[in-house]
Amino acid sequence: MNKILMSGNNIIAEAAIRAGCRFYAGYPITPQNELTEYMAEHMRNVPGGVFIQSESEIAAIHMIIGASATGTRVMTSSSSPGISLKQEGISSMAACELPGVIVNIMRGGPGLGNIRPAQGDYFQATRGGGHGDYRTIVYGPATCQELADLTMDAFDLADKYRTPVMILADGMMGQMMEPVIFKKPKPRKYSEKFMLKGAGAGKSKFIRGLILDAIEMEEHNWKLERKYKIIVDNETLHEEHRTDDAEFVIVAYGTAARIAKGAIKRLRDNGMKVGLFRPITLWPFPELKLRALSGKVKNFLVFEMSTGQMLEDVRLTLQGYANIEFHGRPGGVVPTPAELANVIARHYDKKD
Amino acid sequence: MAKKVFGRPKSLKEAIYHYCPGCGHSIVHRLVAEVIDELDIRGITIGVPPAGCAVLAYNYFDVDMIEAQHGRGPATATGIKRSLPDRIVFSYQGDGDLAAIGIAESFHAANRGENITVIFINNAVYGMTGGQMAPTTMLEQKTTTTPAGRNRTLDGYPVKVCELFSQLRGTTYIERCTVNSPASVNKTKKAIKKAFQCQIDGKGFSLIEILSPCPTNWKLNAIDSCKWIDEVMSKEFPLGVFKDNLAPVKKTGEADPC
Numbered sequence: 001m002n003k004i005l006m007s008g009n010n011i012i013a014e015a016a017i018r019a020g021c022r023f024y025a026g027y028p029i030t031p032q033n034e035l036t037e038y039m040a041e042h043m044r045n046v047p048g049g050v051f052i053q054s055e056s057e058i059a060a061i062h063m064i065i066g067a068s069a070t071g072t073r074v075m076t077s078s079s080s081p082g083i084s085l086k087q088e089g090i091s092s093m094a095a096c097e098l099p100g101v102i103v104n105i106m107r108g109g110p111g112l113g114n115i116r117p118a119q120g121d122y123f124q125a126t127r128g129g130g131h132g133d134y135r136t137i138v139y140g141p142a143t144c145q146e147l148a149d150l151t152m153d154a155f156d157l158a159d160k161y162r163t164p165v166m167i168l169a170d171g172m173m174g175q176m177m178e179p180v181i182f183k184k185p186k187p188r189k190y191s192e193k194f195m196l197k198g199a200g201a202g203k204s205k206f207i208r209g210l211i212l213d214a215i216e217m218e219e220h221n222w223k224l225e226r227k228y229k230i231i232v233d234n235e236t237l238h239e240e241h242r243t244d245d246a247e248f249v250i251v252a253y254g255t256a257a258r259i260a261k262g263a264i265k266r267l268r269d270n271g272m273k274v275g276l277f278r279p280i281t282l283w284p285f286p287e288l289k290l291r292a293l294s295g296k297v298k299n300f301l302v303f304e305m306s307t308g309q310m311l312e313d314v315r316l317t318l319q320g321y322a323n324i325e326f327h328g329r330p331g332g333v334v335p336t337p338a339e340l341a342n343v344i345a346r347h348y349d350k351k352d
Numbered sequence: 353m354a355k356k357v358f359g360r361p362k363s364l365k366e367a368i369y370h371y372c373p374g375c376g377h378s379i380v381h382r383l384v385a386e387v388i389d390e391l392d393i394r395g396i397t398i399g400v401p402p403a404g405c406a407v408l409a410y411n412y413f414d415v416d417m418i419e420a421q422h423g424r425g426p427a428t429a430t431g432i433k434r435s436l437p438d439r440i441v442f443s444y445q446g447d448g449d450l451a452a453i454g455i456a457e458s459f460h461a462a463n464r465g466e467n468i469t470v471i472f473i474n475n476a477v478y479g480m481t482g483g484q485m486a487p488t489t490m491l492e493q494k495t496t497t498t499p500a501g502r503n504r505t506l507d508g509y510p511v512k513v514c515e516l517f518s519q520l521r522g523t524t525y526i527e528r529c530t531v532n533s534p535a536s537v538n539k540t541k542k543a544i545k546k547a548f549q550c551q552i553d554g555k556g557f558s559l560i561e562i563l564s565p566c567p568t569n570w571k572l573n574a575i576d577s578c579k580w581i582d583e584v585m586s587k588e589f590p591l592g593v594f595k596d597n598l599a600p601v602k603k604t605g606e607a608d609p610c
């Protein structure tokens with residue numbers, strides 16, 4: 001298979017089409033416009049492909065809800081402020097058990113913020129984001145190859161668990177170009193019984209999020225919760241980089257993890273044994289794997305392009321097991337590996 | 353042997369409506385179901401109920417349905433119709449749903465000329481949440497959030513959906529009717545049938561607005577509610593066809609049939 005040089009936003013779009021996505025709706029917002037434009041250009045050449053530039057992010061998510069209900073593979077994408085608007089629909093998809101993929105190419109916030117890469121939407125993504133008791137599976141890719149692979153996997157997981165899956169990247173990942181190989185998509189497994197196609201001569205079906213009876217609603221909540229437990233048990237992904245002999249470990253995801261790798265190289269060149277623990281699924285968070293690592297490493301530093309959000313998950317995992325430091329650059333600042341290396345060198349000297 | 357002249361439409365389930373006595377929703381549900389039966393499209397129809405008093409419409413209509421979030425029906429219907437262009441898709445919405453929170457979704461679905469049908473219940477209030485002001489509330493009308501009556505300076509004016517939407521080049525058939533008398537019910541049924549036929553023929557966006565009694569929140573009995581539609585509501589919201597691009601276009605040089 002040939003490697004193709006493409007930018008992150010285009011890779012996500014191409015991977016989605018190859019994975020059988022046949023309905024995309026989106027509203028322009030920087031830094032993810034190339035994704036929407038790629039879909040506009042390419043969906044029309046795919047048999048059965050639908051592209052809609054919607055009137056808002058709200059409309060886009062509700063369009064993919066309709067299409068998903070018919071059994072079509074669906075995607076929408078946006079950046080931070082637009083993802084806030086989609087939350088109503090994401091909560092609905094979770095409630096109605098509709099599969100779909102939502103891409104967030106994060107930018108600086110809160111508010112309108114700016115269009116620089118940032119990681120301030122971790123809480124929103126991993127805590128559900130919208131209202132109600134639900135979870136969203138969240139991938140945090142760190143390379144273009146992962147954008148390609150995880151986008152395809154996102155569709156499979158969405159179908160498998162009938163739930164929305166989010167790809168959480170940032171403006172840097174969206175714009176970055178790297179050569180990628182598109183893997184062969186798996187054949188789709190999604191039962192007709194979940195699709196609304198008209199009742200034919202048979203019984204009619206309905207899909208709804210409204211459950212007025214509290215006991216029934218509670219049962220639905222527990223049913224979803226049981227599903228989320230299975231996801232936690234089976235779907236966590238992470239990468240460990242140079243942790244074999246590490247005495248100090250950085251915990252970072254996405255673009256921050258790339259910067260961390262650069263910092264680790266410098267630190268290692270100076271004899272400091274530093275490694276990286278990189279969650280790939282942000283929800284479910286690879287808690288058990290991280291705690292296992294604390295069996296041999298006692299010094300951790302969480303590095304995020306935010307004021308410290310994943311930090312809370314790391315604290316929940318490691319509090320009482322290891323020392324946890326933090327370095328963050330919110331607001332669209334992308335620190336250099338040299339900056340991070342300096343920060344770590346300071347902590348490295350003080351480590352237990 | 354007795355001949356059956358009236359019965360439950362096939363497209364309505366054997367369920368008892370939760371609607372208040374005298375409510376227009378019940379009548380319109382029946383009309384939509386009758387039209388679906390008569391056009392023989394039950395098996396290919398997908399309906400989208402709203403948040404509003406009709407939120408439980410999926411318990412009544414015996415067709416496939418997906419309930420939309422408040423106001424998002426036309427976006428959800430767009431997703432369904434574009435994925436399955438040969439199915440018949442309708443969105444059923446109240447005035448708060450369509451003309452307040454969902455005005456963007458309905459306006460743009462109309463403007464894109466989505467080949468869907470919108471059944472729009474205008475009862476001049478938010479029924480489900482207890483009778484608050486709707487975008488279609490009359491000037492001076494008292495509601496729970498306009499206790500002194502709707503004030504033009506503070507609350508703006510009743511939104512005229514048919515008048516607005518008929519200006520959009522994307523729309524094909526738009527009519528306003530009511531269900532406050534046997535004659536108007538028959539007329540509304542014809543309008544609904546025309547709207548569904550418009551979709552079946554692939555002609556584009558159709559919307560039927562129905563001035564619909566809400567005796568509970570109007571604080572009137574059923575009969576006075578029907579009168580109020582004649583005497584007050586239809587003065588602000590005149591009945592009639594606002595857009596009909598279904599009428600065969602006359603070719604140039606063709607003589608008028610006389």
Ligand SMILES: Cc1ncc(C[n+]2csc(CCOP(=O)(O)OP(=O)(O)O)c2C)c(N)n1
Nearest residue numbers: 403404405422446447448449477478479480
């Ligand atoms: C996002 C959101 N906001 C508010 C509500 C509460 N709500 C439910 S129905 C409704 C208004 C219903 O009025 P209308 O659309 O006119 O329909 P009717 O009940 O009169 O038939 C409101 C405000 C909601 N369900 N969702």
Ligand code: SF4
Nearest residue numbers: 371372375405479566
């Ligand atoms: S509150 Fe009004 S709209 Fe709702 S069911 Fe009762 S009469 Fe009908």
